[in-house]
Amino acid sequence: MRSAKLVSPKKITVYDNEPEPKTGAGQVLIRVKAVGICGSDVHVWHGERPDVTLPRVMGHEFSGVVEADSGKFKKGDKVVVDPVVSCGTCVSCKRGNPNLCSTVKCLGVQVDGAFCDLIAIPEEKVYRFPDSLSFVQASMIEPYSIASEVIFRGNPAKDEKALVFGAGPIGLCILEGLKLKGLSVMVTDFVDSRLAKAKELGADCFVNGKMEDLAQAVKLFTEDFGLDFTVDAVGNPKVMENAVEMAAPGGRIVVLGFNPVPAQVPELFLVRKELKVMGTRMNCKRFPEVLAWFGEKKVHPDAMLSAVYPLSEIGTAFERIAADSDNMLKVVITL
Numbered sequence: 001m002r003s004a005k006l007v008s009p010k011k012i013t014v015y016d017n018e019p020e021p022k023t024g025a026g027q028v029l030i031r032v033k034a035v036g037i038c039g040s041d042v043h044v045w046h047g048e049r050p051d052v053t054l055p056r057v058m059g060h061e062f063s064g065v066v067e068a069d070s071g072k073f074k075k076g077d078k079v080v081v082d083p084v085v086s087c088g089t090c091v092s093c094k095r096g097n098p099n100l101c102s103t104v105k106c107l108g109v110q111v112d113g114a115f116c117d118l119i120a121i122p123e124e125k126v127y128r129f130p131d132s133l134s135f136v137q138a139s140m141i142e143p144y145s146i147a148s149e150v151i152f153r154g155n156p157a158k159d160e161k162a163l164v165f166g167a168g169p170i171g172l173c174i175l176e177g178l179k180l181k182g183l184s185v186m187v188t189d190f191v192d193s194r195l196a197k198a199k200e201l202g203a204d205c206f207v208n209g210k211m212e213d214l215a216q217a218v219k220l221f222t223e224d225f226g227l228d229f230t231v232d233a234v235g236n237p238k239v240m241e242n243a244v245e246m247a248a249p250g251g252r253i254v255v256l257g258f259n260p261v262p263a264q265v266p267e268l269f270l271v272r273k274e275l276k277v278m279g280t281r282m283n284c285k286r287f288p289e290v291l292a293w294f295g296e297k298k299v300h301p302d303a304m305l306s307a308v309y310p311l312s313e314i315g316t317a318f319e320r321i322a323a324d325s326d327n328m329l330k331v332v333i334t335l
């Protein structure tokens with residue numbers, strides 16, 4: 001089978017005669033059809049992730065077809081995969097939080113992923129998707145699972161005012177999820193084309209933080225009350241510092257971006273406003289909710305699709321993203 005490996009930073013080699021994976025007990029063999037390139041894949045490609053050893057088959061946002069009957073799956077079923085790799089026996093796993101497993105990994109990051117023809121996956125991480133979705137669309141279910149987790153963690157209420165920092169693919173998925181829950185959503189980014197996409201996807205207000213005064217815009221947007229719900233999908237310490245300052249009394253802040261430089265957060269804001277600040281990591285069994293969003297056409301994955309390349313051109317795809325990271329949203333590889 002074919003397999004695309006990152007052999008050194010910025011160098012992906014596609015091998016033609018790789019051994020097919022052996023399917024263990026409780027595993028499903030899947031023929032991969034479409035794999036999205038995630039921002040984290042691009043970091044790995046640049047050689048910026050010390051937790052990743054090379055060579056590595058990247059790719060964790062994917063859809064495919066079941067290759068042989070196994071357990072509850074039949075040959076030909078169209079499926080997507082929750083990429084959280086967990087042990088199933090540690091305290092967090094037993095408490096129902098596989099994404100907090102003591103040895104948690106993400107497929108395609110710390111272990112080999114889906115830029116290859118065949119992959120064996122534990123049955124409990126595999127979900128069928130409806131025929132109404134294409135493989136490319138279904139490959140975008142995983143990024144929406146990140147949004148679903150953010151919303152589950154922060155538990156926003158209808159009619160609250162939210163701000164999403166960052167209008168990359170994940171920020172846009174979060175915007176869509178928050179609109180589904182009935183919030184008014186402001187989006188901020190430094191790139192106008194991304195803000196235009198946020199507008200297309202239903203943002204009530206958008207601010208270019210480079211050109212405009214964000215604090216002033218938040219005041220107007222929230223009638224001076226502050227933000228009920230803030231999401232940091234950027235990972236810059238300044239974002240967290242701004243978020244606690246601009247939060248409303250009782251506000252919640254969900255953090256999924258991170259940066260080696262710590263933010264300086266005055267406790268005063270946390271205490272006076274009884275703020276809740278929470279982290280979110282990958283997703284915790286959010287695929288069923290996202291499959292419902294997709295099945296009912298409540299979200300618009302096509303809007304963030306920038307390009308599709310065959311596996312043979314995977315190197316070109318990464319180079320194009322690196323060369324135009326501002327304007328490239330989701331790029332998908334087909335097999």
Ligand SMILES: [Zn+2]
Pocket residue numbers: 038039040060061143
């Ligand atoms: Zn991802």
Ligand SMILES: [Zn+2]
Pocket residue numbers: 086087088089090091092093094098100101102103
């Ligand atoms: Zn575990």
